[in-house]
Amino acid sequence: MTEKARKRFILRYSTGPALAGLILLVAFLLRARGITAQSFSFDEGWTSWAISLGWGEMFDLLARDNHPPLYFLLLRGWAAAFGQSDLALRSFSLVADLGTVVLVYLLGKKLWNEEVGLLAMAIAAFSPPLIMYAQEARMYSLTTCLVAAATYLLVNLWREGWPERHRWAYWLVMAAALYTHHFAWLAFGAHLAIAFLWGASHEKSAVAGLKAALKLATGVLLLYLPCLPLTLIQIRVARSFSWRPHTPIRSVLKDLWLFLNFGTARGKQVFSPLTWGAWALAAAGLGLGWRKGKTGWSLICSGLIVPIVGMCLVQKLAPIYTDRYMLFLASFYYLLLALGAWTAIEPVLKRRVTALATGYVVLAVGLLLPMLLQLDVYWRGEGPLKPDFRAVAAHIEKVAHPGDSLALVQSGPAFLHYYRGDLPWEVFPGISVEDYVSSEEKVADKLRRIARPGKVVWLVQHALPIVDPQNLVEGQLREHGTYWDEQWWPDSEDRKNQEPIRVAAYVIKDTNFGPEPRIPIGANFGGELELVGYHIQRDRERIYVILWWKALARPKRHYNAFVHLIDRRGQFIKDQNGHEIQGDRVPGSSYCSIGNWKPGQIFRDEHALEIKGVDLREACLRVGLSWGKEGEHQLKIVGGRWDGQSYIIVPVRRDEYVRD
Secondary structure: OOHHHHHHHHHHHHHHHHHHHHHHHHHHHHHHOOOOOOOOOHHHHHHHHHHHOOHHHHHHHHHOOOOOOHHHHHHHHHHHHHOOOHHHHHHHHHHHHHHHHHHHHHHHHHHOOHHHHHHHHHHHHOOHHHHHHHOOOOOHHHHHHHHHHHHHHHHHHHHOOOOHHHHHHHHHHHHHHHOOOOOHHHHHHHHHHHHHHHHHHHHOOHHHHHHHHHHHHHHHHHHHHHHHHHHHHHHHHHHHOOOOOOOOHHHHHHHHHHHHHHOOOOOOOOOOHHHHHHHHHHHHHHHHHHHHOHHHHHHHHHHHHHHHHHHHHHHHHOOOOOHHHHOOHHHHHHHHHHHHHHHHHOOOOOOHHHHHHHHHHHHHHHHHHHHHHHHHHHHOOOOOEOOOHHHHHHHHHHHOOOOOEEEEEOOHHHHHHHOOOOOOEEEEOOOOOOOOOOOHHHHHHHHHHHOOOOOEEEEEEOOHHHHOOOOHHHHHHHHHEEEEEEEEEOOOHHHOOEOOEEEEEEEEOOOOOOOOOOEEEEEEEOOOEEEEEEEEEEOOOEEEEEEEEEEOOOOOOOOEEEEEEEOOOOOEOEOOOOOEOEOOEOOOOOOOOHHHOOOOOEEEEEEEEEOOOOOOOOOEEEEEEEEOOOOOEEOOEOOOOOOOOOEEEEEOOHHHHOOO
């Protein structure tokens, strides 16, 4: 070896590992920064709750969740060694994510060269979504790491001729990914497509491609069989409860693109100076990357296209899309960007070291700088931000008195992770995903256990439209207690990107919780919906008009229910600011909207009307259903007292219907 060649060899094989080590250190520092700054989210609290239960209770709980059990089992072992603090539980995800950063480097190096591996590793190190979920006690970082590891093993299998002794490693790792998250099936589908393409191209035969895919699939499916009964249970649970509104495919694709680049789509545009670098590198990777080797190019294309198409098909069947479920795409996407950068730069410059340096400059300006700007927003506490259950728990510990109690609506696990007081509590829904708030009797029974006359029930609410779209819990408290005060976290406009938590205090009058009283109506709107009855509650400055709708048939539209406060002449009553007092909205919420109600289902629909300074003695309510941009179309009533009309008018009689 000549002296020049020896120096080049030493430079190449010492600089690469040194740079990889430096990038890994930077990745660790970025993920460790502020790892405990934010409170646990609801889901993280659920994780902490699950692994703190006894083994039997934990398995029963996990069976009724919507995720497989492996992450929780591994985290339970981790917590046994390091404890259940925020840092301890989140550090498991941090370690898994560092594994992803290393695997991205190894994949780029094995498929192309060390330069591509280092470029991809740098992107992964600064990736906002990877950093955000490395700081979360959930399974998404582990799923991403396992999918990246299985992809690396798949490449090794192909290079070595599918030896059986190495197949077991792939089978075990891919099965572990499936045991961690159900969306890993989309990654497995991509692997089968990759194996088919490689096998068919190598042998020039589709049969050879099928054989390669079968070799890959057999062991994974056999290893997954023990989890199949649990999966079937979770599918049944998921069908009975949908916590996601339907999102059009176009919006899903836009959201996913922004998520992979910034970790959030909030406030971001698909085409903007912040995304030009990503668009350019992705286009270069897709359009020119095949020149650097069709094996690697087909892997990253299939690894992106197959899961995205599969996710779109699933979304057509059920509104299940959530951006974090697709975090495993990050390794494929960052390899694509790195390949695009190297493909575009290498022909321009002859010297590889110079090309590598230029590549880093291009990445820093066009891609990593926007990522760093997003991370700066995240670290400064401007979003996306988690709800501050830590502060809420501290507040309750400070202001609550003996004899008080807690009603925790979609807040229980995370709140109880921080709460150190001894007040009795009930959670709504139960911790299981299937036990959402739908039964007035169950809500009344739970409140009866904890409420005491003359004492305060502290209502802690988060993500109310998801789990209690009928507002059954507060309806019971309002009926049997006196509204005292409320506070919101955050309470500052500067933190508008933070998920809000509401704490309301009710002084209990009596504990006769049960079905709310209602005045029967029986108005049949178009043979689709019946207004069964109504009831009115009141606090200091509002009345709450509660309507009970019964679906007679599957509603044809997402009708808007209008509730107008009018006088005896039919004219709107106005508030102190001269605004008409009305409560017009779609009954339910985007998670349980009127267009999805099933025949026979009865839904409690609450409308809050501001009445400060308004005389209600002669007031009436005009109630009906409408549709159209301006509510220009109204559904007519069929039969009965209001036959042919498009609304009903009922009195607001203070002595009978309104509680002081």
